[in-house]
Amino acid sequence: MKIELSEKLKSFKPFLFEELYRKERAEKAKGKDIISLAVGDPDIPTARGIVNCAVSEVRKSLNHRYPNTKGNENLRKEISAWHKRRHGLTFHHSDEVSILIGSKEGIAHLPFVVMNPGDYCLIPDPTYPTYRTGVVLSGGRMYDVPMEEKNAFLPDLGKIPRKIVDKTKLFFLNYPNNPTGAVADIHFYKDLVKWARKNSVIIAQDAAYCDIYFGKPGPSILEVPGARDIAVEFYSASKTYCMAGWRIGWVVGNSKLVCALNQLKENIDSGPFNAMQNAVAYALKNHETIVPPIREIFRKRADDYCKGLAEAGWKFSRPGGGCFIWARPPVKCASLDAVYFMLEKASVLTAPGSGFGKFGEGYIRFSLTEPDAKLKETLRRIKTLDWGKLGK
Ligand SMILES: Cc1ncc(COP(=O)(O)O)c(C=O)c1O
Structure with a gap:
């Protein structure tokens, strides 16, 4: 055959x-x-402390059972505590935080929970290629938004054609940016949130590099009042803690989107190994030294x-x-x-x-x-x- x-x-x-x-x-x-x-x-x-924590967690037979798709409570609580320390934001660990098998996995799945065939997703150009994956699979359409050096690699929102904006469901962004190294400040996020609310566009901001900054620590888009109505933010242990092989990331923000993504994932995966999740919880707890x-x-x-x-x-x-x-x-x-x-x-x-x-x-x-x-x-x-x- x-x-x-x-x-x-x-x-x-x-x-x-x-x-x-x-x-x-x-x-x-x-x-x-x-x-x-x-x-x-x-x-x-x-870091050695994270590895030691993982080794002892691997020995615990309770961790050998299926994890919970949205992630274990220990890690979700540590994530909430970290966002409080870092951004002054409170996320409820039960419905505003979900654990991912690396942020790439959540990024690829998000379009399935919001996009219907024919809807548009705005993709930054240049882009991290995975933003396209779920859009293609969900039958959505893409509009590439130029990120030009003359605009500090930020999008010019006013230049996105009205007929595209009217059909747009989702916009992926990523700061600090791969590949350009650009960063976004709170003024940019305020304008973006205002634009997104006015145009009913969901924002997925990918903060995988949020802790590799060379000036002041950057803000979260979710610090903007009203952002939680329309935005989620993706995070990753891969770069922050040099844990790329461990495959742990998370999403925070709008609870309807976080829970919908989780509902989809319940039908696809069962979440990452609990021992690894507990090691990332240790990393978050010791973030300021690691x-x-x-x-x-x-x-x-x-x-x-x-x-x-x-x-x-x-x-x-x-x-x-x-x-x-x-x-x-x-x-x-x-x-x-x-x-x-x-x-x-x-x-x-x-x-x-x-x-x-x-x-x-x-x-x-x-x-x-x-x-x-x-x-x-x-x-x-x-x-x-x-x-x-x-x-x-
Ligand atoms: C912008 C961006 N987002 C997400 C990811 C995926 O990270 P993770 O290892 O958490 O899946 C990467 C990995 O290179 C990346 O560059």
Whole structure:
């Protein structure tokens, strides 16, 4: 029998980062000493206290039973306590907080609970690719909202066509931003909430990088009065605590949306391993000692990398947070041409801006999630490149 895959599946392009992993493996197999800065996967090990907590939690037989889809109460209460300390916000742990199998999972599922075929979802361009997944699967339509450097990589809400806004159900945003490194302040969120309430648009703000900031800590969109009527915010343990492999994230905010997402998930998954959830609860409880050293590592890496790229003639806006530098090469060229040129001539793999959307064309994303010595070596190699030889 010939197996025919679904039309929906065929409409997906391979996930950008999987493509880049494949490229890296193929080049390494040829014996090349490739350094990859293509993917944002923190190299810093998870703090020892978190690991020790997880080990003792794994030994508890109660944790070997099915978890609760919306997450265990211990973690949901710690999340509420953390948001109170950090943003001064109170979330009721039973219906305004839900645990996810990494924030990616919740982001991919959210469109199913609000979108009907034909509804629009606004997608930032450039974007984290997973915002598209649930929209495609729920039969929704997408409108790409330009995030341009001249606007500090914030959306120009007034430029989104009225006929699109009228059919829009959902808008994904992400600050501190992957890939641009842009941050949003409370004034931006106030305008956004006003616009969203007026136009009946649900906002899903993705705060995966909220704790990797290089200036003042950024606000939550939910600090804006009335935001809770229309918004949810996604969080992740992956970058904040360098726990990417542990697969824990969470969503907070509008209780109708949080409960609806949970209702959907009850029919799909059973939540993450309770031992891992309790380890993240420990991380949140000890946040103020665990996170500052991690933030400092990324701040220093961002400083050093910006300095090195500027010396090599690259152009960029300094990131306000996150794990990436979003920069344009010394000569104007297509992102993919620059990626292949650097791979071939310097054995450095990076992510092409065009892979994040049309407005990413011309940019390269450097990930700062490799050890300092490797980052330094990539800069040394990049500085040797003769961009006049690109395409020759
Ligand atoms: C903007 C953004 N949101 C969400 C995620 C997913 O994070 P998690 O590991 O929690 O699924 C990532 C991961 O790279 C990301 O860059």
